[in-house]
Amino acid sequence: MLKLNYTEVGLYMERTLTTPELLIAQRVVLAMRLGQSFHVEPGCACFLLRADLRELKVLETALQRELSSTVTLLPVDREFVEVSLTGSWIAEDRDAHEGMFLTLMSDRTEFLIYRLWQISAAHISSLA
Template sequence: MLKLTYTERSFYLECLSLSLEEWVTQRVILALRVGQSLCVEPSTASFLLPVDLPGVERLKSEVKRNDSEIMALSTCDSEYLEVTLQGSWLSNGSEEAVGVFVTTMSDRTEFFLQKIWQEAQACASAMSE
């Protein structure tokens, strides 16, 4: 399962070994126990990746072969590729863009997408220094 945590300024992508159903169930139970509002709804999430990252072409072929109903890749411009995922958005129900997005795909694609995202983060950090 892929989990994207959106904050006010950024987001973090991670692979989890739990199934989507197990993770959402645990999150709902937590919200009930602490008295927190929780809204779960079908949604999409998007983020950008540099097109010149090693592995982008391999990601494109993985998506075509295994996960085209869950993930779409679109060229934004000469520098960036947009990754759009189908899944579920969990938040406190407010209009803020703060919450967690979860989805599930083939394990191979999830792992590979996380690896490419981490490389993009490392490149962005190196460029900002």
């Protein structure tokens, strides 16, 4: 599973072995114990990858083979490609800008997306 954490300082992505259902159940219990509100809904998350990454072609090929409807790649401009994922949005309330997004796909696709995100994030942060 890919877990995307959206915070006020940006996006952090990680791969986990937990299923979305188990993680959501754990978060419900935690919210109840802490007396916090909790909101879960199906949704879509997007982020950018550099368009010049050689490994992007590998991801495109993997997505074509898997016929995955969970991931969509769209060119934004000459420099970036938008990755759109379907999954579940978890936050304190419906209008929160900070929260967690969970999505499940094949191990290979998860690995490729995670690796490409790491490479892109490292390049972008080195420019700052």
